Structures are given as C-alpha cells and as structure tokens.
Amino acid sequence: MGKFSEYGKRITESKLTFFLNIISKKENVISFANGLPDPSTFPHKEINEIISEILTKNPNLALQYTVTCGPNYVKDAIIKLVKERGLDNITEENICITSGSQEALFVLFHLFLNPNDTIIVEKPTYIAALETLNPIGVKYLGLDIKNNEYEIDKLEEELRKEKVNNVKLMYLIPSAQNPTGLTMGLNTKKKIIELANEYDIYIIEDDAYGFLSFNDEYNFPLKHYDDTDKVIYVGSFSKILSSGLRVGFVIASEEIIRKVEGLKQNINAHTPTLNQLVAAEAIYRNIIFKNLPKIRQxxxxxxxxxxxxxxNNFPENTICSKPTGGMFIFCWLENLVDTGEILMKSLEENVAFMPGKYFYFDESGFNTMRLSYSLPTYEKIFEGIEKLGKILSSLER
Amino acid sequence: MGKFSEYGKRITESKLTFFLNIISKKENVISFANGLPDPSTFPHKEINEIISEILTKNPNLALQYTVTCGPNYVKDAIIKLVKERGLDNITEENICITSGSQEALFVLFHLFLNPNDTIIVEKPTYIAALETLNPIGVKYLGLDIKNNEYEIDKLEEELRKEKVNNVKLMYLIPSAQNPTGLTMGLNTKKKIIELANEYDIYIIEDDAYGFLSFNDEYNFPLKHYDDTDKVIYVGSFSKILSSGLRVGFVIASEEIIRKVEGLKQNINAHTPTLNQLVAAEAIYRNIIFKNLPKIRQxxxxxxxxxxxxxxNNFPENTICSKPTGGMFIFCWLENLVDTGEILMKSLEENVAFMPGKYFYFDESGFNTMRLSYSLPTYEKIFEGIEKLGKILSSLER
Incomplete structure (x- = not known):
C-alpha cells in the first residue's frame, strides 16, 4: 500500500457506497437509506423533447467542448433560477457550473482548507461532505442540532474560547437540511452572518434542498442576507430536475469563481455541454417552476x-425531526442502542436506513438514524416503519 | 488572498482558458490553438436516436443517480471497446467510468503523488496534465522527444543516476501523442515496461487518441504488453464519439480501482447516467466502430x-513532427525565436496556435509550437499556415 499518496491513503470507501452495496445484494428491501429522488419528479418527456430539439438544431454546440465554467446562456438561466431564492445582483462572473453540487463542495473544500484548518459544520451534517473533508485532514467545530433546535449560542461561546484564527470556513445546509429536514430560523441565520463577519469566516451554503420547502412562508437562504460576500452559495438541479444529469453550480465573488474555474478545469475541463443546456432550457421553458409545486406535494x-x-409505531421516547422540506427525517433514540446494530436486525426484515453516526464528524450520534422518505411508495413507507418500530420496541428495556 | 489553502494558492488560470479567451475576443480567427474535434465526427443523429429511446423506455434509470464507477452495463461495453485496442482479461472490477479522461488523470495524480514525488513525463507532454500536476508540487523527470525520436536511453541513464525511490509514476501518451502526434515504437514500449518493473514505477497510459491511428499496422497500447499490472490505462470517448458528453474511463487493478472509486465519489458522485448509457449504446450498436474509419480519414x-x-510555407530549417494519428503537429523552430511573441504577431493576422513551451514541464521549449489541424477546413488550414509561414520567414536572419 506504499504506492498511494498520503491523501490517497486517507481516501476510503464511501459509507453511501458501502450501504448501497449491502442493500442491493438483498431483494425486496424497503430502503430508507439513500436519498434517491422519486423518479416521478423527473420531467422525462420534457427533457426528451429538449434534447431532441438541441441535437437537431445545434448538435455541434451540444456535443463539443465548452468553456470551463459553462456558457453564458446557461449562467443566465441560473441567474433567473436563483432570483426565485431571493438572490439578486448575480452576474455571469459570479457563477461556475459544476457536475452536481457535490463537485462544488469538493472544489471549494480543497481551495480553502489546509490540513489542520478548522471548519464549522452542523452536527449532524451531510455525510458526503464529511467524507470529502476527512481526507484533507481538517478539524471540526460543531453547530449542534438537538430537539429540533440549532444551538447557535453554544457555537458562539466555543468560537470565543477557540483560537479562532484557523477557523476558516463554515459548511451549512440552512434550508431543508440533510439529514434532519430542518430549516434555520431567521434569527439563527442572522446570527451566523454576524459571526462570519466578526471572525472573518467564509460560509459555504449548500442549498440543494432550498426549492423543496413545504412551508408557504418563503425561507430565503443565508446568501440573501449576505452584504459582505462572505457566503458562497451552492445549488443543484438534482432534486428539481434530474439527479442523474449531474448539474450543480457555485455562486461567489469573481475572485473565488476564478479559483473555482482553475480547479474545475483540472478536474474534468467542464460539465457536459448537453446536460448544461438541458438544465438551462428547463428554466427558460418554465418546466422547473411549473413542476415544483408537484414535487413539493x-x-x-x-x-x-x-x-x-x-x-404510531416507534417507542414513545423517540425524538424525530419535523422536516420543513427535503427528503429526510432524523431520529434520536432515547435508549442509546447502537443504530448500526439495529440496521443488521432490520435488514433481516428487509428494511434499510442510514445509521446516523456517519453524519456526525466525531461519529458521536451512534443512537441516531436517517430515514429517507423520498423514494418508497406510501404503502412501503408505512410497512417499513411498522417493521422498524417492532424492532425498536423489542429493544426497549 | 490569505483565505485560500496552499493547494488553492497554486491553482492558476489554465493556459488553455487564457488563449481561448484571447482568441474568442477576435472575429474570424483561424485557430490551430485548441484541440477541438471536427464536429462532423459526432454522430449526432445516432446519439439523438439513442437518447430518445433511452428516455422513452428507461427514463427512471437514465435520470437517476447511479453507482460511483458506473453500471455494469456500461463497463461491459468498455470491455468490448478496449478489446479492439488489444486489451483482454479486463473485468468489471477493473473499470471506473470518469467525466472525461481528464478526470481520470486528476484522480490518479492525487491518489499517487505527494509533494516532491517525482513523475516521468514526455517532453513535450499534454498541457492539462502538467497544469493538474503542478499544484500538487511534484518534481519531473523528462522523456525527451527530439527529431521525432524518443530518447529512452537518456531516460534510463537518468533513472540510474537519480535517487529513484521517489520516482513513483510515469505519465505517458504512447499513441498519437498530444502535442506531437507521434506513436512510440515497439522497442521503446518494451523498454518502458522493463524500466517500470525494474524501478517499481506505475505507468499512467493516456490513450485518448489511441483509436485515431492513421497507420494500417495496428499499434497496441503499453497496457497490452503489461504482465505485472504496472500500467493504469486511461481512455476517452471525446475523440471517437463526442467531447461535450464528457465520458472517459480508467482500467487498473481492483485495488487501484477501489481507491479511484473512493475519490470519484467525493468529487461528483458519478459521471452522468444518461451520458454513460449513450457511450455504451454507441458501442453496442456498432456506431463507434462503424464511424472510426471516417474519423481517421x-x-x-x-x-x-x-x-x-x-x-510549402515554413522556413526550410523548421522541424515538424510527422503525426501517426490524432490531431496535432508539433514544430521546433531553428532560429530560436520565442513562439509566444510570434503568437502576438500571428493574432494580428488572425491566426492562432499554442506556444509550445507550456507543453514542457520546465517551459524550456520556447521555440516550439503546437498546431492543431482537427477543427479548421482544408482551405483555412492552408490559408493559416501560409500566413504563419510569412511571419516565420520574415523573422529569419
């Protein structure tokens, strides 16, 4: 194993891959594990029409190389899209199109973080962000989410205590969070912007679920309240158009976008031209905006x-998040049983979920679980939770 | 600028982007600069048919997330493809699909190389490989290409002199090389495999132009002669199907592929599902194999x-490569004029090329130029070279 670099040695199999492999080996599993969109939300007929038209009228553009951060035609569509999230005054120079929002995270983490730099993340946070951060060798400071509340005062206290000059970044999912489905209240958002300014910390705002808010009241992202260009906004088409097309984007200051462009060029030159054009057309032709109420419903x-x-089925003392949007419910089990062990039992009953500890940078949430409701049918959701409830109840002391 | 990581600080604007921007600001430029495929080589009608069929019959697969290294259906197509390059005994576990071969290079370089590790590259070599390697902080050892010959004996000598325990990798483009268009002879290939085994060096073989050989005689890639799994093979659909679809792949030992999978997951989860399926169908439906003779012609x-x-037009003492395939001619000017300065003059005449020094890790080839013949028409090629010849002749002493 001596052949790999120090960085390469720290690259391990993703837990997402690991559990997907276990689950895919069993038949008829009801899976609450991976966050796959409901395919009925993909406007496949419209996408087919768009592609057919592009490849008839403009094949030489669609099948050819394009510029690293994407054509202006696509960037202009994204400007139109994020206006609906309350983001104004965005120019083409503020945008780089990436291969899904995951790639935006990879690029930004590597552009900003040295080994031993500290990053603030929610506790729990998105597992794939942690898996991308860990090989860099960063340190973490947590913004605890407990009893459906963000413990922002505790974070402020820790920031005051901490030697803060190497706290460089926050990575936050303020809207319809993965894995809890929660959305930060306005006061929390304003406090975070305040802290970012006070301690000169950049914020990477992951708004992958921002358009999937179930509340009528409109929740603006952090970026909307950002007057000092501290917030780097990351968006995605995976949950509003198609996850398989792999189109996402970064919105940031010109200086940062130029760096993003440099690294993106090295990674894969550009996001596929055709896929970018499909995303743009889905905005221009109003397909995404028309489809959103259906997806949310x-x-x-x-x-x-x-x-x-x-x-109806879980033990009474279980605390679960009440999602305001997105695809996930997160549960804290009070009897402190390791949910990794519960998963082994539930797989015997053909039910799968994600053990929650992988969403904690210190793997401390061993008694937690993430349940994704996006893919299974209503019937399967009910059947799976019933089975899971029986297992949990049988473990009650 | 203190906010970026050490790695981030070393990320600079790509020279490819820089020159593309200069050129795109001028109208009617005859560009020999960027290696864009001739769009008439894209089978756009067939691609349109394939996509239409996939999105009608199987939209939920094509628009959904897939596994990190790609579905087995796609891997099996790649096994079929590389058999035509003389690669046998490849299994699904030996393959990871990437977003173009550029992404394969990015992943492999970062998995293998620590700062100050030494990598052997051709001199000249692919500019985007150097731009990906430089921010890692590696050192280089060159395999010189002079007078259309590979100076392999000189490399062997240097390897004997060098403290070789930190020479970890070779990055080579043995077939229809970028930027010279040359293909290594069999003896050179065998010598390289021998050196790799003797000094325990892994070889990344970039075969992006492998299918674009103009010779009737078949030239196998290094991987064909590799009995000890020292060669990591990188392939691409950019020149045989479509560059804009961004589909490439790595073929290596299972151990290495598992590492590639881990990093690929962090970068962007997977290459777009639809794009992978298009590439696979283009193989299964014989579109690529049927199209290749036309592309080569x-x-x-x-x-x-x-x-x-x-x-007819360049000064007599100019040495240019005689490409055996691919898209590029590389020229060494004997009067030692800086081709960067010549580019400024030729842009005034609306002709563009790539100064050759960026293809040398030490930027030593200041009197060289890369001329891409893939995109312009016959007429424009003749017109552009005529203009360039006049400029070069006017500089003769």
Missing part, C-alpha cells in the same frame, strides 16, 4: 405518511 | 494538408 405527503407511521 | 487528410502547407 409528493415529498410533503410522503413526509406526513412517514411521520404518522413513526408516531 | 478526416484527420489524416487534414494532417496531410497541413504537412504539405508547412512544407
């Missing part, structure tokens, strides 16, 4: 089915 | 036009 109903099933 | 004719134009 699908996930809201599934959330309600799962919450109801949890209420 | 287009580039062979353009090469011949450019070589003839060079012969």
């Amino acid at each position: 699908i996930y809201k109903t599934k959330r309600d089915v799962m919450l109801k099933a949890i209420e | 287009i580039y062979k004719t353009k090469r011949d036009v450019m070589l003839k134009a060079i012969e």
Whole structure:
C-alpha cells in the first residue's frame, strides 16, 4: 500500500457506497437509506423533447467542448433560477457550473482548507461532505442540532474560547437540511452572518434542498442576507430536475469563481455541454417552476405518511425531526442502542436506513438514524416503519 | 488572498482558458490553438436516436443517480471497446467510468503523488496534465522527444543516476501523442515496461487518441504488453464519439480501482447516467466502430494538408513532427525565436496556435509550437499556415 499518496491513503470507501452495496445484494428491501429522488419528479418527456430539439438544431454546440465554467446562456438561466431564492445582483462572473453540487463542495473544500484548518459544520451534517473533508485532514467545530433546535449560542461561546484564527470556513445546509429536514430560523441565520463577519469566516451554503420547502412562508437562504460576500452559495438541479444529469453550480465573488474555474478545469475541463443546456432550457421553458409545486406535494405527503407511521409505531421516547422540506427525517433514540446494530436486525426484515453516526464528524450520534422518505411508495413507507418500530420496541428495556 | 489553502494558492488560470479567451475576443480567427474535434465526427443523429429511446423506455434509470464507477452495463461495453485496442482479461472490477479522461488523470495524480514525488513525463507532454500536476508540487523527470525520436536511453541513464525511490509514476501518451502526434515504437514500449518493473514505477497510459491511428499496422497500447499490472490505462470517448458528453474511463487493478472509486465519489458522485448509457449504446450498436474509419480519414487528410502547407510555407530549417494519428503537429523552430511573441504577431493576422513551451514541464521549449489541424477546413488550414509561414520567414536572419 506504499504506492498511494498520503491523501490517497486517507481516501476510503464511501459509507453511501458501502450501504448501497449491502442493500442491493438483498431483494425486496424497503430502503430508507439513500436519498434517491422519486423518479416521478423527473420531467422525462420534457427533457426528451429538449434534447431532441438541441441535437437537431445545434448538435455541434451540444456535443463539443465548452468553456470551463459553462456558457453564458446557461449562467443566465441560473441567474433567473436563483432570483426565485431571493438572490439578486448575480452576474455571469459570479457563477461556475459544476457536475452536481457535490463537485462544488469538493472544489471549494480543497481551495480553502489546509490540513489542520478548522471548519464549522452542523452536527449532524451531510455525510458526503464529511467524507470529502476527512481526507484533507481538517478539524471540526460543531453547530449542534438537538430537539429540533440549532444551538447557535453554544457555537458562539466555543468560537470565543477557540483560537479562532484557523477557523476558516463554515459548511451549512440552512434550508431543508440533510439529514434532519430542518430549516434555520431567521434569527439563527442572522446570527451566523454576524459571526462570519466578526471572525472573518467564509460560509459555504449548500442549498440543494432550498426549492423543496413545504412551508408557504418563503425561507430565503443565508446568501440573501449576505452584504459582505462572505457566503458562497451552492445549488443543484438534482432534486428539481434530474439527479442523474449531474448539474450543480457555485455562486461567489469573481475572485473565488476564478479559483473555482482553475480547479474545475483540472478536474474534468467542464460539465457536459448537453446536460448544461438541458438544465438551462428547463428554466427558460418554465418546466422547473411549473413542476415544483408537484414535487413539493409528493415529498410533503410522503413526509406526513412517514411521520404518522413513526408516531404510531416507534417507542414513545423517540425524538424525530419535523422536516420543513427535503427528503429526510432524523431520529434520536432515547435508549442509546447502537443504530448500526439495529440496521443488521432490520435488514433481516428487509428494511434499510442510514445509521446516523456517519453524519456526525466525531461519529458521536451512534443512537441516531436517517430515514429517507423520498423514494418508497406510501404503502412501503408505512410497512417499513411498522417493521422498524417492532424492532425498536423489542429493544426497549 | 490569505483565505485560500496552499493547494488553492497554486491553482492558476489554465493556459488553455487564457488563449481561448484571447482568441474568442477576435472575429474570424483561424485557430490551430485548441484541440477541438471536427464536429462532423459526432454522430449526432445516432446519439439523438439513442437518447430518445433511452428516455422513452428507461427514463427512471437514465435520470437517476447511479453507482460511483458506473453500471455494469456500461463497463461491459468498455470491455468490448478496449478489446479492439488489444486489451483482454479486463473485468468489471477493473473499470471506473470518469467525466472525461481528464478526470481520470486528476484522480490518479492525487491518489499517487505527494509533494516532491517525482513523475516521468514526455517532453513535450499534454498541457492539462502538467497544469493538474503542478499544484500538487511534484518534481519531473523528462522523456525527451527530439527529431521525432524518443530518447529512452537518456531516460534510463537518468533513472540510474537519480535517487529513484521517489520516482513513483510515469505519465505517458504512447499513441498519437498530444502535442506531437507521434506513436512510440515497439522497442521503446518494451523498454518502458522493463524500466517500470525494474524501478517499481506505475505507468499512467493516456490513450485518448489511441483509436485515431492513421497507420494500417495496428499499434497496441503499453497496457497490452503489461504482465505485472504496472500500467493504469486511461481512455476517452471525446475523440471517437463526442467531447461535450464528457465520458472517459480508467482500467487498473481492483485495488487501484477501489481507491479511484473512493475519490470519484467525493468529487461528483458519478459521471452522468444518461451520458454513460449513450457511450455504451454507441458501442453496442456498432456506431463507434462503424464511424472510426471516417474519423481517421478526416484527420489524416487534414494532417496531410497541413504537412504539405508547412512544407510549402515554413522556413526550410523548421522541424515538424510527422503525426501517426490524432490531431496535432508539433514544430521546433531553428532560429530560436520565442513562439509566444510570434503568437502576438500571428493574432494580428488572425491566426492562432499554442506556444509550445507550456507543453514542457520546465517551459524550456520556447521555440516550439503546437498546431492543431482537427477543427479548421482544408482551405483555412492552408490559408493559416501560409500566413504563419510569412511571419516565420520574415523573422529569419
């Protein structure tokens, strides 16, 4: 194993891959594990029409290399898209198109973080962000989420205590968070911007689920309240158009975008031209905006089915998040059983979920679980939660 | 600028981007600068048919997330493809699909190389490989290409002198090289495999142009002669199907592929599902194999036009490569004029090329130039080379 670099040695199999492999070996598993979109949310007929038209009218553009951060035609569509999230005054120079928002995170983490630099993340946070951060060798400071509340005062205290000159970044998912489904309140958002300015910390705002809010009241992202260009906004088409097309984007200051462009060029030259054009057309032709109420309704109903099933079947002392949007419910089990062990039992009953500890940078949440309600049918959600409830109840002391 | 990581600080604007920007600001430039495929080589009607069929029959697969290294259906197509390059006994576990071969290079370089590790590269070599390697902080050892010959004996000598325990990798483009268009002879190939085994050095073989050989005689890649799994093979669909779709792949031992999978997951989860399926279908439906003779003929004719134009117009003492395939001719000017300065003059005449020094890790080839013949028409090739010849002749002393 001596052949790999120090960085290479720290690259390990993703837990997402690991669990997907276990699950895919079993038949008829009801999976709450991976966050796959409901395919009925993909406007496949419209996408087919768009592609057919592009490849008839403009094949030489669509199948050819393009510029690293994407054509202006696509950037202009993204300006139109994020206006709906309350982001104004965005120019083409502020945008780089990436291969999904995951690539935006990879690029930004590597552009900003040295080994031993500290990054603030939610506790719990998105597992794939942690898996991308760990090989860099960073340190973490947590913004705890407990009892559906963000413990922002505790973070402020720790920042005051901490030697803060190497706290360089925050990575946050303020809207319909993965894995809890929670959205930060306005006061928390304003406090975070305040702290970022006070301690000169950049914020990477992951808004992958921003358009999937179930509340009528509109929740602006952090970037909306950012007057000092401290917030780097990361968006995605995976949950509003198609996950398989792999189109996402970064919005930041010109200086940062130029760096993003340099690294993106080295990684894969550019995001596929055709895929970018499909995303742009889906905005210009109003397909995404027209489709969004339907998508929100699908996930809201599934959330309600799962919450109801949890209420009916899980032990009474279980605390679960009440998602305001997105695809996930996160549960804290009070009897302190390791959910990794529960998963082994539940797989015997053909039910899968993600053990929650992988969403904690210190793997401290061993008694937690993430339940994704996005893919299974209502019936399967109810059936799976019922089975899971029986297992949990049998472990009660 | 203190906010960026040490790695981030070393990320600079790509020279490819820099020159593309200069050129795109001028109208009617005859560009020999960037290596864009001739769009008439893209089978756009067939691609349109494939996509239409996939999105009608199997939209939920094509628009959904897939596994990190790609579905087995796609891997099996690649096994079929590389058999035509003389690669046998490849299994699904030996393959990871990437977003173009550039991404394969990025992943492999970062998995293998620590700062100050030494990598052997051709002199000249692919500019984007150097731009990806430089921020890692590696050292280089050169395999000189002079007078259309590989100076392999000189490399062997240097390896004997060098403290070789930190020479970890070779990065080579043995077939229809970028930027010279040359292909290594069998003896050179065998010598390289021998050296790799003797000094325990892994070889990354970039075979992006492997299918674009103009010779009837079949030239196998290094990987064909590799009995000890020292060669990591990198392939691409950019020159045989479509550059804009961004599909490439790595073939290596299972151990290495598992590492590639781990890093690829962090970078962007997977290459777009639809794009992978298009590449696979283009193999299964025989579109690529049927199209290849036509592609080779287009580039062979353009090469011949450019070589003839060079012969007629460039100063007599100019040495240019005689490409055996691919898209590029590389020239060494004997009067030692800086080709960067010549570019400024030629842009005034609306002709562009790439100064050759960026293809040398030490930027030593200041009197060299890369001329791409892939995109311009025959007429434009002749017109551009004529203009360039006049500039070069005017500089003769």
